[in-house]
Amino acid sequence: MQKELIPHLFKTEYRKIISVLCKLFGIVHIEIAEDITNDTFLLATETWGLKGVPQNPTAWLYTVAKNKTKDYFKRNKIFIDKIAVEIKNSQSNSDELEIDLSNKNINDSQLQMMFAICNPLISKETQIGLALRILCGFGIDEIAGAFLTNKEVINKRLYRGKEKLRLANIKIELPNEKEIEKRLASVLSTIYLLFNEGYYVSYQNLIIKKELCLEAMRLNYLLLKNIKTNTPKVNALMSLMCFHSSRFNARTDEKGGLILYNNQNKDNWDKELIDKGKYYLNLSSKGNEISKYHLEAAIAFWHSQNIDATIKWENILQLYNQLLQIEYSPIAALNRTYALSIVYNKTLAIKEALKIELKNNHLYHCLLAELYNDIDSKKVIYHLEKALKIAKNKNEKKMISNNLKNAKCGQKLT
Numbered sequence: 001m002q003k004e005l006i007p008h009l010f011k012t013e014y015r016k017i018i019s020v021l022c023k024l025f026g027i028v029h030i031e032i033a034e035d036i037t038n039d040t041f042l043l044a045t046e047t048w049g050l051k052g053v054p055q056n057p058t059a060w061l062y063t064v065a066k067n068k069t070k071d072y073f074k075r076n077k078i079f080i081d082k083i084a085v086e087i088k089n090s091q092s093n094s095d096e097l098e099i100d101l102s103n104k105n106i107n108d109s110q111l112q113m114m115f116a117i118c119n120p121l122i123s124k125e126t127q128i129g130l131a132l133r134i135l136c137g138f139g140i141d142e143i144a145g146a147f148l149t150n151k152e153v154i155n156k157r158l159y160r161g162k163e164k165l166r167l168a169n170i171k172i173e174l175p176n177e178k179e180i181e182k183r184l185a186s187v188l189s190t191i192y193l194l195f196n197e198g199y200y201v202s203y204q205n206l207i208i209k210k211e212l213c214l215e216a217m218r219l220n221y222l223l224l225k226n227i228k229t230n231t232p233k234v235n236a237l238m239s240l241m242c243f244h245s246s247r248f249n250a251r252t253d254e255k256g257g258l259i260l261y262n263n264q265n266k267d268n269w270d271k272e273l274i275d276k277g278k279y280y281l282n283l284s285s286k287g288n289e290i291s292k293y294h295l296e297a298a299i300a301f302w303h304s305q306n307i308d309a310t311i312k313w314e315n316i317l318q319l320y321n322q323l324l325q326i327e328y329s330p331i332a333a334l335n336r337t338y339a340l341s342i343v344y345n346k347t348l349a350i351k352e353a354l355k356i357e358l359k360n361n362h363l364y365h366c367l368l369a370e371l372y373n374d375i376d377s378k379k380v381i382y383h384l385e386k387a388l389k390i391a392k393n394k395n396e397k398k399m400i401s402n403n404l405k406n407a408k409c410g411q412k413l414t
Helices: 002-025 027-051 057-075 077-091 103-117 124-135 140-146 151-167 177-199 206-224 232-245 271-284 292-303 309-326 330-343 346-353 362-372 377-390 394-408
Strands: none
Touching (some): 002 027, 027 057, 103 124, 124 140, 124 177, 232 271, 330 346, 346 362, 377 394
8 A cells, every 4th residue: 555655645745845845945045945845755655564654644744844844954054154044934823833735835836936947038848847847746857758768867957946046146035916827828838838748749658658648637627726827828728637637547448559530439528528628618608819739729629529520610610710810830831721621622731831941850751641532542651651751659569550551462552
């Protein structure tokens, strides 16, 4: 039981404890908060292994974290003379230092930490890494696995990111009303990219993929719970993630192989998540702004509808047209060409696809191979061979290789 419980509690409680302690110590002393939190879980591993799991493991962790924090203040003269005095003065007139691990302060601290981490001073990769470490409780090995790199690279990246935030003395607090909309854009961008890392990027580990998506949704939910950050765009992003997540289990077979949209078993789509997506999409309609999250959520909504193809793809095409006007991206343009091929014809779609600068992307060549199906068998083979060279994921390579074999045998792509 202990072997399973501690990793579970690390995932659920690490982020809560460290967010509160980071807020307490400030971004300048973030390593102290990390050390105390890590020591708390290390002591749990040692103590519970000898004496057994306490009746209330979470309360035990909170008590130990509080005591370790107070001990640190007592031992360290700098904190006694300066930092501790400032903290106590800001809390109350009491001589006793308060480490508030109430649900409200935990949620507030995580939200404030999110704004501190998602700062334009550091790269998006570093923002995601720090979010995974501090706000999601991911270990360094897990983060390295998510980014397909090694621990040393991640440790250096996170260290440099924290150093930049420290030197800039970034405050762990919610921005004021004038700044919140501007800063919220950066937070939403990080959550959006975190979700995409799990949903689209070709990791081998499906467990990590799902966890990345769930953590992105959890962080977004923290924004929804606060009246200052519960905006139409936040609801739109939650809607988008719900719709995409509803098809998560239908996208892969038992061996982890990819199942393309048209071949997915619609019975495996999660109806509850689709309903939640609709709920948040309706909430996002309040206000006058239409963001890229609104349009992508609407596109995802139509993808979740098992209805007449003509109506579905006409709506999707129009939404992609709007999306590209708001914020152009080559991937969105590529997706639009598929909708274009269904609504109009493949010849027009090919003409548009060839204008897109994505020649080093395997999805670009896979789509062109599909569009040339029934038109030019030599170009089908050419683009599949290109895609096979570029693709990195073994399951994608297997799917492309099978299509290439069929194409060379004169069979049409399915």
